[in-house]
Amino acid sequence: MPVDVDARVVSNIRLSDDYNVVCLDAPALALGAQPGQFVMIKPVTGFEPLLRRPFSIFEVLPTSNSAPTGFSLLNKRVGIGTEILYSVEVDQEIRCLGPLGVPFTLVGPPQEAWIVAGGVGLAPFLTLASALQQSGTPTTLFYGGRRSADLFYLDAFTQLGVELVLATEDGSRGESGLVTAPLERALTASVVSAKPTLYACGPTPMMRTVAGLAAAHGRPCQVSLEPVMGCGMGGCYSCVVPVCNSEDEPTHFVRACLEGPVFDSQTITWNRL
């Protein structure tokens, strides 16, 4: 059940000129949060900007097994809301509504989990990786960014026992190019051994490619979509995505805030997204 709380900023960790992690004190919200769920954040109390923004829950804090005190957000400044979040001050209060949305469906051993993240698309995966670690599920993270300095929290994933496959567009870390290239090779090589379930979040073209690869290799794939949202509650019908659940059903729009943000990639009508 979602709660709407004024969460105090505990820390604002600048990761780079564009990225930061904001840690928020919000026990009631963090308590029920599941991997893949999101919160609606009001970056300022006034009207500029007016609406809230959806953010994935990056970590449930503390990251140890003690009772949750809050959560963190991975933020990349791209517009007015994320710009404000980049420069929040400690002790400032931010209104947060959540947890919201359908979480990831977890696989368990002996199955493997392959996570595919592009840029800020890493956001929903730290909580997922911890849940997978708890069940002892072998997990690999395919993580791509523009350059080495855009790849974050690698140690945190390594500590969770996650195997890393990195790619940067400028070749400054890991493989040069898009992360979908090593993913494709791994899928081709894994036909007989690993039977991975894929989890993807990132730019739409990346997710479309991952969905295509998953389908071609007959692997299940869950994607976390990030459309523009107005309310996060199912009230406004802005965040719709085109889905088709069966062949005898036409593509129709469903609200990502209620039926997502996590979707089975096979149900998405990608050429209309």
Place this chain on the structure above:
Amino acid sequence: MDLNVDIGSLRLKNPLIAASGCFGYGVEYAEVVNLKTLGGIAVKGLFLSEREGHNPPRIVETPAGMLNAIGLQGIGVHRFVAEKLPDLYSQGATVIVNICGSTIDEYVEITRILADADGVNAIELNISCPNIKAGGITFGNSAVGTSEVVQAVRSVTKLPIIPKLTPNVTDIAGIARAAEEAGADAVSLVNTFLAMAIDVETRRPALSNGVGGLSGPAIRPIAVRMVYECSQAVTIPIIGMGGIMTARDVLEFIIAGATAVQVGTANFVNPNLWPKLLADLKEYLSRHNIERVQDLVGTLELTETQVWNSS
């Protein structure tokens, strides 16, 4: 303290109503809002059949507001009656069903279905959605069209009928008058203002539909003026809306002449704003020694030079 207000034969327990299209079918908010504490819930606009709506992007933020072109995606009246209404009814919600039609027959048909269902308290005629080409707006744009729809619906139901007016006209008071003469129990206003936002990098409209409706605090002063204008023209109750965020804004509409108000965009910002709105409204009434909220309706004080009439 008496917060009841009357909209035709319908008594609302307070003047605060959730605006259509900004509160889903109501049930979406049940975990966060105690639905029966609202004066009413105007549900998402319904056609006879299901509707797909426009392609995304469907909203864009603008200064102190937003544009939307949802395109009235909806489940249609049959599924609403079967799947949503029983839930609303059992939770004690006061339900105002917002309906849309491409033809007068469609309005009439939907009304017949709703009049036979349990749990419908009033019908709001959406003759003012700016985002769809063939639809209610062609009626709401003129006094004659408004009158035709209201009369046709009036002839098939005793439920309170509330035509919802568009602000995208030169003489909204004339349209309110036509609605009253045709037998409406109240009028609600305003729907959104037809507007446009452009991405200057791509030189394309920000919305896939090209144009959309402006809502939020940006429109409030125009909406207040229109409510005042209509209150000078009709005797039936007015339900005012447009940019309400706080109890102060609610009071502005009531003083201008609204018997009740609707809150739309503010739900997106603060999904459970209702308890505070109600508490602040009560605080005002007690501070001003006003026993009944109805006594505040249309109590605007004007000096001689401030008297203004559009016609």
